Structures are given as structure tokens and as C-alpha cells.
Amino acid sequence: MSTTQSERLRELLEPLVASQGLDLEEIAVDSVGRRRVLRVVVDSDTGADLDRIAEVSRALSAKLDESDAMGEGEYTLEVGTPGAERLLTEHRHYVRATGRLVKFQLADGGELVARILDVDDDGLDLEVPGVKGRKATTRRLGFPDVTRARVQVEFNRKDKKDMKEEEEA
Template identity: 85%
Template sequence: MSTTQSERLRALLEPLVASQGLDLEEIAVDSVGRKRVLRVVVDSDTGADLDRIADVSRALSARLDETDAMGEGEYTLEVGTPGAERELTEHRHYVRAVGRLVRFRLTGGEDLVARILTVDDDGADLEVPGVKGRKATARRLAFDDIAKARVQVEFNRKDTQDHKDLQEEEEA
């Protein structure tokens, strides 16, 4: 998708998505054979359930039908959320990931897996899991030190006492 088309679509759709109480996270147009697929990713601080996705999908479809933003050819509109392993690229993404386990790639090349405890304008306070029976440790990470961050899926997360103790130490 050309930058111009992307910018036009974002300018057209973002106010409509915002009016539904959601953030427009991503727009992508992909060619699948002779057809095109417009993928729109939305989210909010409280998440987006199926009813909200359906409402915004109908509103976006109507707006696109009123304009020539997608050109003359056929296309399919897909509206969804970022998914479980979302990449964190905006401040609001880090805020929404509080309590989640995240894999960080630091600007120095180091990899770090830690749980986000709090987020402010400059960075995040983390809980780094202990290794081989050791207690978890606290770490402060500035946004400038993060090259990439992605939420990790946890299938058997347990709220341990160490996690609660570390939060209490941070608050003290």
C-alpha cells in the first residue's frame, strides 16, 4: 500500500474509529490474487469485544462505500484487534500491557523478558523473573533503551507471592 493511500485511509477512518471509543492501531492493504484485503486493527484501554468490532466494521464499511478511497476494484474489509502477542510501539500499548510478560530487545542488543509493573512518561518499572529458584528482581527501563517489545503469551501464569512482594517494595 502506498504511503499516500495509507495516509488517506488513516485520515478518513481514524476519526470514525475514535468516535466509536477505539484507537486505530494499524491499516494494511494486501493483494490476494485479484482481490484486495483492507485490514484495520483497533483497540482501546478496555479492549474491544465482538459487538464493538462489529459496530466499527459496519461504520467503516459504510464510510468506505461513500468514498473512492479503495478505488474501483473489489476488496474485503477485515476489522480486528492486535492479538495476544502484540508489538508495543506506542506509550498507550505499554500502559495496556501493565501486568503482562513482555520480551524486550534493548538498543544494546540484549534480550530481556520481564513483567511490566508500572508505566510513566519516561519508561517502565519491571519485574524480572528469578532464575533457578531465585527471587524476582526490580528493574527500571527507559523507553529510549527499548529497540523492540512484544507481549508474551502465558499459558500457566501464577500470581506468586514474590510478584506481590515486589509490587509492595516498589510502592514503599
């Protein structure tokens, strides 16, 4: 049986989030002064817009109100999606980051910034940007070779249409 409040909350809320077509990515209960804040992070393969966030927030609020999972005291419920520079910890995170630039911390102590081209059960196919006018290269990276990976913010990010046009040229 679960012992921590976060584990109990996950057991209570995960089926509800899944019924809304979303994945429960993270649950955190923090104390901010005298009040408590329950932060719930959700996502899906197609993302989660504000309407979906509002729907799941109302459903979670109702579920929490009918249970004693948060105890007697007041708390604030915050529901959102992962940030722009999300940490990739699950296989599905890598799949969702296909086409994105990612900074990898490697098991050998090195570091690599590359764009994810494809993901399978064993690892990643990457495009490593060229330096000083050189062409980009491809590289295969196995999951055991990655100790940490985080999506990078790109202000001039190519969308899938632009990438497809480059491949055809």
C-alpha cells in the first residue's frame, strides 16, 4: 500500500486523468507559507490546450472534494502542462519531443545538443547541427547512453512542414 501523500494522490487521480485522454506526468504538494499547493502536470501525445486543462482541473477538483486525500486543511489546486524546457524521463517524452532540439548529458560524461529525428525502443536517431558552416550529421544514441535530457527552447524553431521541405530538396 502507498505510504506517501503523493503516491496516494497519484493512485486516486491517475485513472481520472487517463479517462480524459491525458497522462499524469507529475504530482507535487508544496507548502507555501500557511497554505498548501497541489500541482498536477498533465500531457498527451497531441498536447493539452486550455480547454482540456480546464476540464481535467474541474474533474480533479470534484474528485478531491469527495475524498480526504488532501486532509482537512485548505489547499490550492494548480493543473498545467510541462514547461517549454521539459526534462525527458519516459519513452513517451522522447517520442513527443521528435523534431525538437534536446540537450543530452551522456553516461560517458559528455554533452550533446541534437535534434531528435526518430525514437524506437532502443534509442534515438539524432541530427547533430553543423558547426562553423559544416553540414549537420546524424548519430544514433542508445537510451543507456543518456543520463539526462532536456528540451531546449528555440526561437527560430523549424516546424514539421519546414523540415519535410528540406528533406525533399
